[in-house]
Structures are given as C-alpha cells and as structure tokens.
Amino acid sequence: xxLVFAAVALLLSGSSTAQILTSSAGNAATGTSGxxxxxxGEAVIDxxxxxxxxxxxxxxQPIPGTIGxxxxxxxxxxxxxNPTTAILVVEAKSGSTILIYDALGKQVFYxxxxxxxxxxxxxxxxxxxxxxxxxxGQESSVIKLVKI
Numbered sequence: 001x002x003l004v005f006a007a008v009a010l011l012l013s014g015s016s017t018a019q020i021l022t023s024s025a026g027n028a029a030t031g032t033s034g035x036x037x038x039x040x041g042e043a044v045i046d047x048x049x050x051x052x053x054x055x056x057x058x059x060x061q062p063i064p065g066t067i068g069x070x071x072x073x074x075x076x077x078x079x080x081x082n083p084t085t086a087i088l089v090v091e092a093k094s095g096s097t098i099l100i101y102d103a104l105g106k107q108v109f110y111x112x113x114x115x116x117x118x119x120x121x122x123x124x125x126x127x128x129x130x131x132x133x134x135x136x137g138q139e140s141s142v143i144k145l146v147k148i
Contacts, residue, residue, distance in 0.1 A: 077134045083146035086123040091116060092134050099133045100125075100145065122147055 078091040090098055094116055100109035108125060111118060130145040 077141045077143060079132065079143055079145070082143075083148045084122060085148055086121065088120040088122050088145070090118045090120060090132075090134070092118075093136055095136060097135045099135070101131045101133070103129050 076092065077096075080089055082088070090113070092098075092113060094113055096113045098109065098111045098113065098118060098120070099107060100120075100122075102108050102125075108130070109120065109122070111120065125147050127147050130147060132143045132145050134141045134143070
C-alpha cells in the first residue's frame with residue numbers, strides 16, 4: 001500500500017527523481033499520466049523522472065550491503081572405520097567431548113578425549129544408525145555412524 005501512495009504521489013507531484021526499492025511482491029499503481037504494474041518475483045528498483053516522464057523498472061540491480069551465511073565453525077574430526085563392527089577410532093583435539101546417540105536420541109556413549117586420538121569400543125551397541133557429536137568449547141561437529 002505504501003508503494004501505491006509513493007508512486008501516485010510521484011506521478012502527481014512532478015518531483016524530479018525518485019527511486020523505490022520494492023521487495024518480492026506484486027501490486028499496481030496508477031496516476032493521471034499512466035500506471036505501473038509489477039509481479040511476484042525478485043527484488044526490483046523503480047525510478048521515475050518527472051522532467052522526462054520516464055519510468056524505469058529493473059530486476060537484478062545491485063543492492064548495497066552484504067548478504068551471507070556464517071559458516072558452521074566446527075572442530076576437525078576424523079572417524080574410522082565407518083561403518084564399524086566394534087572398534088571406532090576418533091581423531092580430534094584433546095579435551096573434546098565425544099557423545100554417541102542411538103536412533104531414538106538416547107545417549108549410549110560418553111568420553112572426554114585426553115589425547116588427540118581415542119579408540120572407542122562399541123561392541124555393546126546393537127547394529128544400526130547412530131549420531132556422534134564432538135564438542136570442544138562452543139564448537140560442535142555431528143557425524144553419522146553405522147554399526148554393523
């Protein structure tokens with residue numbers, strides 16, 4: 001609704017130049033000298049110049065600012081063999097906490113690493129899928145395990 005009022009005001013007021021950033025939506029605006037229609041899709045930039053009565057409408061124009069996704073910072077972890085029959089070797093920084101959960105989310109294994117490698121005896125676990133979480137401070141890494 002705000003865009004409609006802005007576009008109508010620009011068409012009627014005769015201001016020299018205006019630029020409107022419109023989010024992904026659809027709408028229409030009318031005035032005494034024409035109308036503007038846009039549809040659902042990408043972000044657009046509209047520019048109206050009263051002196052020349054020109055109206056430009058652009059897709060994929062650069063928008064100032066930075067958009068990004070923070071990377072998942074996690075400790076470096078090596079696990080082998082996976083799948084395993086009984087013995088699992090975990091390589092991670094000393095002080096890391098190793099947690100293994102079964103398919104129902106029940107914790108079935110817990111160890112704190114005193115060295116950079118840990119040999120885990122998983123012989124007591126039944127065959128099936130498991131999830132291992134390795135934590136070091138605020139960092140965490142999740143690895144899918146299979147016991148055969």
